[in-house]
Amino acid sequence: MAARLGIVLTAIVLDLVVLAGFLWVKAIANPFVLLVALVAMAAILIAAFFFPGGMTDTTPAHFHTS
16 A cells, blocks of 8 residues: 555654754753764764675575465
8 A cells, every 4th residue: 555645745744843843952951962962873874884794785685485
């Protein structure tokens, strides 16, 4: 069953509105929390490139036959 484009776009827009509100409140109340979160996300992203295999998916496709 295919999702309706309007419903999906509305959900994404509402998510962005809530996330923007959350970020605004956190930035005013305690910007250090956002800084720590950004540094942690950057560290994880950088570490993923140095992990064996990097950011590529080298696993073969898995198919079942009946």
